[in-house]
Amino acid sequence: MCGIVGYVGERQAAPLMLDGLKKLEYRGYDSAGLALQHQGINVIKAQGRMDILEKLVHSREHVGNVGIGHTRWATHGKPSDENSHPHCDCSGQFAVVHNGIIENYLELIDELKSSGQQFASETDTEAVPHLLSTMWQGDLLSTLMAITPKLEGSYALAVMSEKSPDELVAVRHDSPLAIGIGDDEYFVTSDIRAILEHTRDVIYLEDGQFARLTPRGVQVFNSDGQPAEVFPVHIDWDSEAIEKSGYPHFMLKEIMEQPDALRNTIAGYLAEDDEIRFPDVKLDAGEIKDISKIFLVACGTAYHAGLLGKHLFETMLGIPTETDLASEFRYRNPVLQPDHLVIVISQSGETADTLAAMRESLRRQAKVLAITNVVGSTIAREAPNVIYTKAGPETAVASTKAYITQLAALSLLACYVSRVQDNKWDKFKTLLQGLREVPHLAEQFLDKHKDSVEKIAKDGQHWRDAFFIGRGLDWAVAQEGSLKLKEISYVHAEAYAAGELKHGTLALVEEGVPVIGLATQQSLIDKTISNIKETKARGAYVIGISQFPERMTDAADVIIPLPKLPDPLMPILSVIPTQLLSYHAAVIRGCDVDKPRNLAKSVTVE
Numbered sequence: 001m002c003g004i005v006g007y008v009g010e011r012q013a014a015p016l017m018l019d020g021l022k023k024l025e026y027r028g029y030d031s032a033g034l035a036l037q038h039q040g041i042n043v044i045k046a047q048g049r050m051d052i053l054e055k056l057v058h059s060r061e062h063v064g065n066v067g068i069g070h071t072r073w074a075t076h077g078k079p080s081d082e083n084s085h086p087h088c089d090c091s092g093q094f095a096v097v098h099n100g101i102i103e104n105y106l107e108l109i110d111e112l113k114s115s116g117q118q119f120a121s122e123t124d125t126e127a128v129p130h131l132l133s134t135m136w137q138g139d140l141l142s143t144l145m146a147i148t149p150k151l152e153g154s155y156a157l158a159v160m161s162e163k164s165p166d167e168l169v170a171v172r173h174d175s176p177l178a179i180g181i182g183d184d185e186y187f188v189t190s191d192i193r194a195i196l197e198h199t200r201d202v203i204y205l206e207d208g209q210f211a212r213l214t215p216r217g218v219q220v221f222n223s224d225g226q227p228a229e230v231f232p233v234h235i236d237w238d239s240e241a242i243e244k245s246g247y248p249h250f251m252l253k254e255i256m257e258q259p260d261a262l263r264n265t266i267a268g269y270l271a272e273d274d275e276i277r278f279p280d281v282k283l284d285a286g287e288i289k290d291i292s293k294i295f296l297v298a299c300g301t302a303y304h305a306g307l308l309g310k311h312l313f314e315t316m317l318g319i320p321t322e323t324d325l326a327s328e329f330r331y332r333n334p335v336l337q338p339d340h341l342v343i344v345i346s347q348s349g350e351t352a353d354t355l356a357a358m359r360e361s362l363r364r365q366a367k368v369l370a371i372t373n374v375v376g377s378t379i380a381r382e383a384p385n386v387i388y389t390k391a392g393p394e395t396a397v398a399s400t401k402a403y404i405t406q407l408a409a410l411s412l413l414a415c416y417v418s419r420v421q422d423n424k425w426d427k428f429k430t431l432l433q434g435l436r437e438v439p440h441l442a443e444q445f446l447d448k449h450k451d452s453v454e455k456i457a458k459d460g461q462h463w464r465d466a467f468f469i470g471r472g473l474d475w476a477v478a479q480e481g482s483l484k485l486k487e488i489s490y491v492h493a494e495a496y497a498a499g500e501l502k503h504g505t506l507a508l509v510e511e512g513v514p515v516i517g518l519a520t521q522q523s524l525i526d527k528t529i530s531n532i533k534e535t536k537a538r539g540a541y542v543i544g545i546s547q548f549p550e551r552m553t554d555a556a557d558v559i560i561p562l563p564k565l566p567d568p569l570m571p572i573l574s575v576i577p578t579q580l581l582s583y584h585a586a587v588i589r590g591c592d593v594d595k596p597r598n599l600a601k602s603v604t605v606e
Contacts, residue, residue, distance in 0.1 A: 002029050002073035004097050004177070005194045006158045006168050008213045009185025013037075013067030014057055020187075020194035021069050022050050025595060029071035030079035035086040035095035036064030040162050043095060045084040065215075066166060068158045068188075070097035076105070077122025087126040089133035090118055094161045096132070098125040099190050100175040103153035128157060140164040141212045144171055145225060154352065158188050168213045172205040176350045176378055179203040179211055179218055181232060186213040192235055192376075193393065200235045204376050233376050249593045251396035251488070255579050256450075259443035261401040262572070264390035265408045266435050274432055276416040280386040287367060288420045291341045294321040295366075297329050297357045298345035301399040301483065305345055305406035307476035308571050312414035315568070317423060326353035330360040341367045343413075347394065347402040349377020358383060371409050373402050387413060396594045398488050400579050403480065404442075407572045411435055434569045441563040445576060449560060453580040456543060456558055460585025463514055466493040467535070468578070469501065470518035471528045477518055477571045481578030488596050489586035498531035511539035516578065517556060519546040520570040529555045545577050 003024030007013040017034050032053045033045020042062060046052045050071070070085035077083040086095040102108070105124035108131065113119070117130045131147040140161050154174035160167075170177055170188045180187030180195040180202050187195040188211065192202055205211060208223035220228040247253035269276055294313050296306035306323045313321040324334070326344070336342070342361040346354045349372035358379060361368050370383035373391050380386050389405035411431065418428060466485055468478035475497045482495035496505050498517075509515065517532035519525055525548055532555040536542045544556030547570065552559050560577045562570070586593045 002099065002190075003071040003194065004068070004099055004156060004158050004188065004190040005070075006068040006097075006160075006170070006188035006213070007185065008066050008166070008168050008215055009182065010065060010215065011185065013064050014062045016198070017067050017069035018050070018054055018057060019197070020189065021053075021071050023194045024071050024191055025050055029073050031072045031074075031081070031084035032070065033072075033084045033086055034067055034069035035088075035097075035160060036062055037066035037160055037162065037165050038064035041088065041092055041095050041160065043086055043088060043092075045081060045086065047079050047081050047084060066160060066168060068095060068097045068160055068168065075101060076124045083121045083123050085125060087121060087123065087129055089129040091133060093163060094129040094132045094159065096125060096128045097158050098128060099156040099177075100154035100173070102127060102151055102155060104151070108150065124153075128159075132159065132161070136163070140167060141169045141210060141221070144169050145210060145221075148173070156190055166214055170205070170211045170213070172209055173207055174352065174355070177205045178376075179205065179213065179220070181218065184215060186215075186218050188213060196235060201232045202235060202376070203230045203232050204378075204381065206381070207378075235376075249396065249583070249587075251398055251400065251583055251593050254394055254396055254401045255576070255583065256446060257392065258401045258404050258576065259439045259446065261389075261391040261405050262408055262442060263439035264392075265405040266412065266439065268390050269387075269409075269412050270432065270435065274429075276412055276419065278385075278387055278413075278416065280388070281369065282385055283367065283369070285420050288417055290339045291319060291367070291417070292337070292339045293341070294319050295329075295334065295336075295340065295342045295361075296321065296323045296345065297326050297342060297354060297361075299326045299351055299353055301403045301480060302345040302347060302351075302354070302406060304476055304480040304483070305403055305410060306343075307479070308407050308473060308568075309343065309410040309414070311473055311476070312410060312568055313417075316414050316418050316428075317421065324357075326351065326357040329353075329357040336361060336364040336366040338365050338367070341369060343369050343371065344379060344383070345371045345406055346377075346379050347373050347389075347399055347406075349374040349379040351379070355379055355382075369413075371406055371413075373405070397596055398484055398582070398593075404572055404575065407575075408435065408438070411569060411572075430566050431568060434566045438565065438569060438572050441565065442573060442576060445563060445573060449577070450580060453560060453577050454584045456560070457581045457584030458588055459514070459541070460489060460491065460581070461588045463489075463491045463585065465508070466491055466514045466516065467505070467509070467540075468493065468495040468516045468518070469498040469531065469535070470520075471498045471524040471531070472521045473567065473571050474498075474518035474520055474524070474528065474574065477520075477574050477578065478516070480575055481516060481518075481582070484579055484582035485585065488582055488593050489589050489591055490597075491585065491589075498528050501531055501534055509535050509538045509540050513540050514543060515540040516543045516545065516581065517552075518574055519544065519548065519552060519555075520562060520574045521567045522548075523567060525551060532556065543581070545574055547573075
């Protein structure tokens with residue numbers, strides 16, 4: 001994996017694909033390449049950043065009105081020129097770019113080598129062009145259809161051949177792929193951001209569908225070879241929102257956009273009369289009242305959002321709730337029943353593990369609801385019920401505004417279910433009022449404290465280890481804060497429930513080690529402060545985050561004060577200073593904030 005762009009039309013393909021690939025840099029990658037069709041196939045590819053590929057392309061004239069390009073995040077074989085995409089067969093007549101994993105590639109390669117094929121890379125992808133060459137059917141699309149039954153795993157493939165010089169063909173199986181429709185030109189891409197400058201009308205391929213793109217148009221076929229009925233979607237994202245708008249990094253821009261993202265998400269569902277309306281949730285009142293158990297299933301940051309959901313659903317609704325890592329969920333053989341609700345959370349709507357968990361839940365006849373940020377994504381299309389977070393496009397690999405709007409969506413959903421169930425939870429009105437205030441309070445905090453948090457983070461240049469601690473919902477935020485610091489600044493960080501410190505963790509606290517102590521929950525403030533003091537007494541440098549700063553004076557070396565909110569909503573605010581701390585620590589350490597090493601924005605393979 002990571003990013004695919006292809007083009008067929010009257011314009012030169014190379015500059016269009018370079019531009020598209022640069023727009024996909026945010027996804028994370030370690031090499032890039034492209035192939036152009038002009039009197040044969042010309043492949044240019046290189047390990048490293050896009051500027052290396054760009055220099056190679058500009059070093060001589062590369063002509064062609066048909067092309068495919070790719071940014072690669074290594075899964076099979078180390079980052080290298082040889083392992084970069086596109087990959088070709090021995091004769092150089094077929095070129096392929098691929099997202100996903102061909103799980104049976106070793107068997108395929110052994111079979112192909114026995115027939116005389118020679119391989120130039122360590123990748124799973126290279127099996128595909130060799131299969132196309134050895135199984136040629138006289139037509140490129142027919143040949144692609146012929147080889148796919150031999151492929152096991154997940155794949156989005158874009159293919160070109162000098163045997164069919166004016167066309168591209170593509171197939172999607174468990175890895176996203178979309179077709180862009182322009183004026184007498186057509187695009188194929190794994191991420192629509194790559195093509196939004198050229199078209200806003202796209203066709204999202206469904207699993208098992210094939211596409212043929214020529215300058216004359218697009219044809220889409222089902223797996224049986226029959227023409228598929230397709231429904232183009234118009235994308236209304238503001239292209240300016242995808243740019244940095246003067247900020248040094250996308251991550252900082254997206255942190256600063258969080259008040260508006262919250263405002264859009266909350267206002268999109270919460271009416272002036274306090275009614276909550278989810279237009280894409282089809283569960284009726286009877287089905288909601290019958291829910292006996294809830295599962296929150298997600299990966300990474302979205303999983304941390306699910307920890308808030310667990311607290312809300314159990315506290316407000318009294319419904320037993322489990323929070324599960326999607327990568328483990330279906331392998332533990334979960335006990336699911338028709339009166340269980342599985343809520344899957346995914347920023348991109350393409351997270352492979354989360355998608356697999358959702359499909360397993362549907363197969364087992366549980367009720368399923370998805371929370372995602374991307375309309376038209378696979379999870380959004382396949383889920384019977386959807387709540388869209390209205391965060392807008394998020395480009396930095398480290399999620400910020402998508403996470404915070406997931407928290408808002410879960411809070412609204414808890415209130416919605418509570419009302420349908422005629423639950424008399426006495427804090428219901430207070431929670432709704434707090435939700436209305438959250439965007440303004442987040443804005444107020446950022447305006448007042450963003451600079452002071454930057455000063456605190458300057459010590460991050462010397463951090464080697466860090467600990468995030470808290471109780472209850474503060475522990476959930478501690479886990480998210482710890483993840484952010486690790487993934488963008490490469491500081492080793494751990495999150496602990498504050499009450500667990502005495503059970504071994506205190507042995508790791510030594511003079512000067514930073515401890516970020518979260519103390520925002522009124523019901524737990526005294527116990528949390530006591531735990532934080534235990535670390536300070538052992539020489540820790542304590543950064544306190546609290547809506548009760550006056551209570552933290554003796555417990556922290558420096559305090560980041562937060563506005564007041566009901567306990568269940570505090571994670572929406574308390575995560576913001578942890579994001580800023582991580583961001584500024586990464587900047588001062590010279591890290592590539594938006595594209596941290598070894599990470600990808602959308603994880604579309606298991």
